[in-house]
Amino acid sequence: MSKLTSRLALAASAMALAGLATTQLMAHGDVTPQAVDTSALPDVGEEWLEQNPYSGNEKAIEIGASAYNQNCARCHGLQAISGGIAPDLRYLELGQSGDEWFIERYQHGSSHDGKVYMPPFGEVLGQKAGWAIRSWLETQYTDE
Incomplete structure (x- = not known):
């Protein structure tokens, strides 16, 4: 040759x-959501909360980091750094307004014109997992 x-x-x-x-x-x-073991976290009740009850909780942050990597990173990027397909969650506001936006999207997902951009995770993973993920995201926050 x-x-x-x-x-x-x-x-x-x-x-x-x-x-x-x-x-x-x-x-x-x-993609099948991966279960999140939240048994080490305090119970939050059945009714969905509007504010993160685990903010600053080290165990919640640890669980949230794992849950994020298993269920969110494929779209939102490793370390919450988006490659442009989904929102970069490092810029998600801290405090109540950020909590409200996060839990609304987490619970109900996002779709436009019949296209699902983010599936709803609320009933699949539960409230405790959602707030644990939010707790970890707070540690990744940047305003730059």
């Missing part, structure tokens, strides 16, 4: 592999 033929074959193989990798990354399909 000539050098030119070898290089063309190598280039074609590289392009084919790149195409497969892109297809796999772009077409992750339905």
